[in-house]
Amino acid sequence: MKSFFKYVLATITGIVISTFILLAIFVGIITSMVSSVGSSKEVVVAKNSVLYLSLNFPITDRTEPNPFGDLSIPGYGNVKSLGLNDIVGRIRGAKEDSNIKGIYLNPTTIQTGFSSLQAIRDALLDFKSSGKFIYAYSDVYSQKAYYLASVADKIYVNPQGSLDFRGLASSVMFMKDALDKIGVEMQVIKVGTYKSAVEPFLMNQMSDANRLQVNSYLNSIYSQFLTDISDNRNIAVDSLKSIANNYLIRNADDALTYKFVDGVKYKDELLAEFREKLGIDAKKDIPTVSILDYTPTENVSSSSERIAVLYAYGSIVDGEGVVGEIGGDKFSRELRKLRLDDRVKAVVLRVNSGGGSGLASEIIWREVSLLKAVKPVIVSMGDYAASGGYYIAAAADSIFADETTLTGSIGVFGVIPNLQGLLNNKLGLNFDVVKTGKFADVGADPDKPLSAEEKAIYQIEVNRFYDLFMKRVADGRKISIAQVDSIGQGRVWTGQQALGLGLVDKIGGIDQAIAAAAKKANLDSYKISNYPSVDDTFSSILSTSKEKIKLWFIEDEVGEYHKYLKSYKDILNQTGIQAKIPYTVEIY
Missing domain, CATH: 3.90.226.10 (2-enoyl-CoA Hydratase; Chain A, domain 1)
Structure with a gap:
């Protein structure tokens, strides 16, 4: 008994000491911030x-x-x-x-x-x-x-x-065998021959259709990569290919x-x-x-008329989302504010997203459509504007993409884990249920696989959302649904390829998109305002979640590999129908 109390007392003492240490660290950080804010000065750039x-x-x-x-x-x-x-x-x-x-x-x-x-x-x-x-x-x-x-x-x-x-390559991590070993079955319902976001759960290698699309967009990016280097180094493209192919x-x-x-x-x-x-x-x-410290002098226009640039980057999620995510509720609210702000004469929607929640994509699409009805909306695509990222762009007046932007991926899927093998066979956990209707426990019981009838019900809903997705694209791009389906099916295209297919209007970056917005709004002078607004230092402290702080430290520790951890977490948090690009596209 004396040992018990000794250990309890030691534990309590440890907690108290740890709390004081953490409090001291937090106070130190806040003090440093206050000192930094109070003493921060613009960096003076010396001559030469x-x-x-x-x-x-x-x-x-x-x-x-x-x-x-x-x-x-x-x-x-x-x-x-x-x-x-x-x-x-x-x-x-x-x-x-x-x-x-x-x-x-x-x-x-x-x-x-x-x-x-x-x-x-x-x-x-x-x-x-x-x-x-x-x-x-x-x-x-x-x-x-x-x-x-x-x-x-x-x-x-x-x-x-x-x-x-050595040339470009793109790899995918497949986890079917790992899931089999722990007794987890990912039950997939999808639409789209090329909608390969779910392949890592079901296979150990790329499907023929996925290999075809990856080969297509990878070679399109490689062509641009070689052409740009050739232009600046004055080395022929064929010579560059030979050097890479032979690892010279x-x-x-x-x-x-x-x-x-x-x-x-x-x-x-x-x-x-x-x-x-x-x-x-x-x-x-x-x-x-x-460049981290450099603060150039800005020439701010005195015009009262604005072009708003709304940044939408990261996964599309339901609700508010956090920094680095496109929350359906948050971004629809931002779009609504821009629609009602008379000072804003045009909007450039900067999209850099591989998609995510189908419902959140639809909510944002609705507000883009309402905005377009009263003022010009131009989309500028970044590294990705695919699946849900393309969904929210489809209603715009015009779409700009870079040659190497990955876009399209018009297709949807849903994933429902079946943990029967893990829970029943590996862990010895069993569930029993009492229900008032035949389908009352669908998707709620973790150790129950979907029946053929239940899968058919989910497939109907996924098909329905794909039809809606195609209609949104067809209406926005003024092409037939059949044409959308022929270039859809979940297939990913580069911006250069998408231009020829009618999925984008012009090759260009955000500057070209802003110029197009100004022209469509008949603006000779204007001020560019960025949205969503950025929190000040203290608001950032208060709104910074524990998860975000952990992510910063993880990024510092593991570098670029942190993206795999984030992708894994995104998979676990998926709910409902997903309009999402195939896995994390890695090109190296």
Whole structure:
């Protein structure tokens, strides 16, 4: 008994001490934030400066509010990052900044899709048009990093470094055998020959139809990838293909031999070249400002008329959602506000989503349709605007996509887990039920497989929603339902392919979409306003969930692999009919 009380007392003492420690850490963080907010000053850019870009963080469509971004948390370092909008905006600002003479591009691995990468690349090309220089240097270039670096005036690599150039690949993780081993059956009801989001649950390899579509869009992206590199490095596309196919570049010397880089240098040699180019004494530091800290001067229009840019990125979910998700209720409310705001003359809906909840997609579609009835709505597609992401875009006046955007995937599915093997056979758990009707326990009893009749009922509902999806696309794109079905069936297309199919109107980024919105609204001068509004620091602290904080730390710990954990969590949280792109499309 004395031992029992000793352990209880020790446990209580441990809890009290832990609570005080956590409270002290929290107070310290808040104090640091208050100090940071009170002392934060705009970074002064010295004359003859170089803008530094490493882009070694996950790039979302828009900079997400992060109350811990400016803090250096012990064991985790700084968790600051930028969204695509600010990366592109700051590069543009640097182009006009007389104090900035050039860009030092230092990429290794870049955590974003090809469409976002193309947008950054285009901004760098525009920067070069001013006559300012871009130098790229890295110890290791991934394929995405090299694609970005290929715009530079000079590309250097560490003499013992490497450059990856083997062609693009896309892989899928299949989990059927793992599910079989633990006794879980994923009961799937779907529409669409190419709707392969559910294949990882049912198979151990791609279906023929899925392999066909992946091969098609992968080669479309690869073609753009090679063409862009060819244009900037003056190497023929056929030569690039041969180099990749034969894996001829395996080290820094190979990269130099095949003219992928302009030289091999150590870091000190690069800095010496910078000093010479800028006319800086060998003993003086090179004035440098990171893109994370750079705040260019903005030319804000005095016009009272606005073009609203509404950012919709992440999975489409029911309800409000969190930062990085498209909540059906939240985004329909944002669209309603824009419809009723007389200052807003046109709206650009920036979509970067592989879809999600079918119901939430329909709710958002409704508000896009109502908005379009009173003012122009132009869609700008990012890395993805597929399935539910295409659903919410379909009602717009016109749709812009990049060549490498993944879109389409017009199809739907539903998944109902059957845990009978796990619960009954593995864990020895059994359930019994009393019900008032034949179907009262459908979908509620975890250890009961669907009967043929129950599957037929679910299939009818999935078919009904697919018919609705096709009608939304047909009405928005002014084509027949039969035509939608012929290019639908869940098939994924690139933006370049979608242009020829009539799923998008023009190839272009968000700037072109904004210009089109201004033209349709007959605006000569206007102010661009971004939505949803971003919380201030203290509101961000209060609204930051435990899950979001954990995700930040996980991202810092595991890097780009955090997306697999998020995808797994998304699967577990799926309810109802899903309009979602096949799994997580990984191209490397």
